[in-house]
Amino acid sequence: MTTTPQRFPLPRLIGLAVWLVLLTLLSVWMGAQVPRWLPVSASSAAPLVDGLFGFETAVATFVFVGVVSVMVWVVLFNRAEKYDMSDAEPIEGNTTLEIVWTVIPLVLVMAIAAYTIQVNREIGLIGPMDHAHGPATANSAPATPLPGGEVQVIARQWSWEFRYPVAGVSSTELHLPLDRRLGLQLESEDVIHGFYVPAFRLKQQVIPGRSITLFLTATRPGRYRLRDSEYSGTWFAANQADVVVESEEAYQEWLRRASRLPLQPGLSDAAREYAQQLSGERPSGYATIEPAPPPLVNVPGSNTLPHDG
Amino acid sequence: MTSTAGVESRILRAPHPVPGAPDNWKRFFSFNTDAKVIGIQYIATALFFLLVGGLLAMIMRGELITPEADLVDRTVYNGLYTMHGTIMLFLFIFPVLNGLNNLLIPCMIGAPDMAFPKLNAAAFWLVPVFGVILMASFLVPGGPASSGWWSYPPVSLQNPLGHLINGEALWILAVALSGISSIMGAVNFVTTILRMRAPGMTLTRMPIFCWTAFSAQTIQLIGLPALTGGAVMLLFDLVVGTSFYRPEGGGDPVLYQHFFWFYSHPAVYVIILPVFGVFSELFPVYARKPLFGYPFVAGASLVIVGLSLIVWVHHMFPSGVPQWMRDAFMVTTMLIAVPTGIKVFAWLATLWGGKLRLNTAMLFALGGLFNFVFAGVTGIMLATVPVDIHVNNTYFVVGHFHYVIYGAATMGVYAAIYHWFPKFTGHMYYEGLGKLHFLLTFIGTNLNFFPMHPLGLMGMPRRVSSYDPEFAFWNVIASLGAFLLGVSIIPFLLNLVSSWVRGAKSPANPWNAIGLEWLLPSPPPAENFEDHVPTVISGPYGYGTGRPLVEHQDEIERALLQA
Numbered sequence: 001m002t003t004t005p006q007r008f009p010l011p012r013l014i015g016l017a018v019w020l021v022l023l024t025l026l027s028v029w030m031g032a033q034v035p036r037w038l039p040v041s042a043s044s045a046a047p048l049v050d051g052l053f054g055f056e057t058a059v060a061t062f063v064f065v066g067v068v069s070v071m072v073w074v075v076l077f078n079r080a081e082k083y084d085m086s087d088a089e090p091i092e093g094n095t096t097l098e099i100v101w102t103v104i105p106l107v108l109v110m111a112i113a114a115y116t117i118q119v120n121r122e123i124g125l126i127g128p129m130d131h132a133h134g135p136a137t138a139n140s141a142p143a144t145p146l147p148g149g150e151v152q153v154i155a156r157q158w159s160w161e162f163r164y165p166v167a168g169v170s171s172t173e174l175h176l177p178l179d180r181r182l183g184l185q186l187e188s189e190d191v192i193h194g195f196y197v198p199a200f201r202l203k204q205q206v207i208p209g210r211s212i213t214l215f216l217t218a219t220r221p222g223r224y225r226l227r228d229s230e231y232s233g234t235w236f237a238a239n240q241a242d243v244v245v246e247s248e249e250a251y252q253e254w255l256r257r258a259s260r261l262p263l264q265p266g267l268s269d270a271a272r273e274y275a276q277q278l279s280g281e282r283p284s285g286y287a288t289i290e291p292a293p294p295p296l297v298n299v300p301g302s303n304t305l306p307h308d309g
Numbered sequence: 310m311t312s313t314a315g316v317e318s319r320i321l322r323a324p325h326p327v328p329g330a331p332d333n334w335k336r337f338f339s340f341n342t343d344a345k346v347i348g349i350q351y352i353a354t355a356l357f358f359l360l361v362g363g364l365l366a367m368i369m370r371g372e373l374i375t376p377e378a379d380l381v382d383r384t385v386y387n388g389l390y391t392m393h394g395t396i397m398l399f400l401f402i403f404p405v406l407n408g409l410n411n412l413l414i415p416c417m418i419g420a421p422d423m424a425f426p427k428l429n430a431a432a433f434w435l436v437p438v439f440g441v442i443l444m445a446s447f448l449v450p451g452g453p454a455s456s457g458w459w460s461y462p463p464v465s466l467q468n469p470l471g472h473l474i475n476g477e478a479l480w481i482l483a484v485a486l487s488g489i490s491s492i493m494g495a496v497n498f499v500t501t502i503l504r505m506r507a508p509g510m511t512l513t514r515m516p517i518f519c520w521t522a523f524s525a526q527t528i529q530l531i532g533l534p535a536l537t538g539g540a541v542m543l544l545f546d547l548v549v550g551t552s553f554y555r556p557e558g559g560g561d562p563v564l565y566q567h568f569f570w571f572y573s574h575p576a577v578y579v580i581i582l583p584v585f586g587v588f589s590e591l592f593p594v595y596a597r598k599p600l601f602g603y604p605f606v607a608g609a610s611l612v613i614v615g616l617s618l619i620v621w622v623h624h625m626f627p628s629g630v631p632q633w634m635r636d637a638f639m640v641t642t643m644l645i646a647v648p649t650g651i652k653v654f655a656w657l658a659t660l661w662g663g664k665l666r667l668n669t670a671m672l673f674a675l676g677g678l679f680n681f682v683f684a685g686v687t688g689i690m691l692a693t694v695p696v697d698i699h700v701n702n703t704y705f706v707v708g709h710f711h712y713v714i715y716g717a718a719t720m721g722v723y724a725a726i727y728h729w730f731p732k733f734t735g736h737m738y739y740e741g742l743g744k745l746h747f748l749l750t751f752i753g754t755n756l757n758f759f760p761m762h763p764l765g766l767m768g769m770p771r772r773v774s775s776y777d778p779e780f781a782f783w784n785v786i787a788s789l790g791a792f793l794l795g796v797s798i799i800p801f802l803l804n805l806v807s808s809w810v811r812g813a814k815s816p817a818n819p820w821n822a823i824g825l826e827w828l829l830p831s832p833p834p835a836e837n838f839e840d841h842v843p844t845v846i847s848g849p850y851g852y853g854t855g856r857p858l859v860e861h862q863d864e865i866e867r868a869l870l871q872a
Contacts, residue, residue: 070661075675
């Protein structure tokens, strides 16, 4: 059966054009809403991620609303009459259309992929691969700072400890200088954790037996949340710390003052809750791994102050 | 004429599995080898576990309705979410789809039963066995497995009490048995589809559901051995003290992630492909139009199978994989949008200009398509590395996944259950209750799972038992949606039970649908067409074309009407 090309009467063509324009406007508008859904952007990577996400949101809106408007149209206007038991016109396919809706999505997703690969390059998330993929040495325990690793991040069940080997400082609150690219050397003493600061749009699994260097540049002063993003056991949800981004001078000043403070137990919500359970103040449930004791640090810092994202 | 005579005599002496026959119900509790009995056994078992998994989900949402960990202890929450995921996947969605496979494949292709009926029954009876093992893990000292349904080491290897029999060991055992059951099922389905089709039913005349079931079961055969191997090594690490994944013994925990996702990503296609099949069957029936572009829709399933096996690393973008791997797996993941898009556009073109009948089955199919498209566009976002790095392991992924698994797959399963309910029970369901079920499900799904997307964008990690107060607003809405979904099950079960017991008798072809299963009485006799398998003379979905599907179709239909 040869299908004659469908002839579009003018009103229909205009309707289609208006619909496409509205759909495009809506998509562009949705793409522009993205910053309102995300935390503040506080690293050099964040604007790139947000830009990509905005673009994807616009494309996604176009596709989703486009499909749904077809569905709404047929549900409204292509319903069978109540006692109409007949069949509709049997159209079994159209090769030209099939090619069109294969090629357009193909080009579209490959364009998104190309854009993304470019963003990946710019972000340069992981440092040299030999850091991330080095042979898993049995005892790559902390104490051997790698080049570029200005801050050593040690994840435990369930606390975060940050060491500044050059300044001889340790803390349970991460301090970072503004506008300077630096490497965080991520290490875990027990299970896999995830280093995740939503305001930085960065996330990296912290894998026991490996030392992974994560480079980042903080671009906005403030106090942000660091969350454990890889399920790590009982107090996974409570394994949070704060990240303080401050000017280079304030950062150096903080390091100087911190280095003079005596060691004291750092923050560990897990250890606190566990102690409450042992003393009966808090009910307990199934068996659990005991939390590591709070690390001894110069600066415990805080994880209860209001944060910016 | 032989076929006419055959149909009549067959109907007369058919051992109809109709309710009311003396002790008829007992066959559902026996080692019965009839695929239609096994199908209903699968579906009933799966629906029971849907209730269990749903109950766990509602306790979780009860905990998450407030930021603090206050309703249950954190260890209990971790056990709940682990068991929720495990039950829903291994004891609800896989079994329910295998139930549909059992009911539909033999009837659709005109086979009397599955290729290996005893293997089929054995595969089913493993389900209650590992179901009991998994449930028993709630009772062992130390509680059930609580390391998530991924069970990543090293956290899954931590055994606080040191017992040999612990929740995690039982979990691995149950998952391994589930894998064995699925492989046994897959061997059966693939063989049946390839070897037992009616005369004249070439592959290109096969209904799309069979194409998608074939594709999905092929994935099971290729992928499951990887997971099973990975799980056996995990069990050894846990109970014998090997170091496949233990870093302190020279093992690599990331290796497990590869084994796990090599199967568990394609597993999502094992789930969604048959649902694509359901959509492809239902839209033509209720739009009264042929499926648009049948060969493309059928072929797209195979393309999805191929691609599904080379995308697993997109679950591991933040796991310390090199940049080239991130880029390569992003590209393969993106490519899946193309065959999937072909299907979605084909369904839209099928609906376009049709004569739509919005009964419960059609509403569920449309609702499922709506949710699937939403899940599809968020899937593209998740495929792109930088965005994934931000939302990976946050509620954004949980939202995306539940739109696929509940919004699309489970709603597609509901659509299938309603559509084929009259065929396999011999009774019509109640439209009113069905539409109520649809409305509650559709609203509940979107209330429950949409808020997870903004939460993930804001940075709320998944699997948390407590969270920062800024996440409270959307969590309250999600919890309300979850409770509504709990309520939505009530009209569903009420409908199933009351319709089966006292629903109006169903004719052989209540929807005026085209397909071999509709040329059988409702419910079909034990051996379907027995020795009188009709000869297929045209492709499926000939709505409006006036083409008969089989030889002597008029006579068969007349015989069915007279019976």
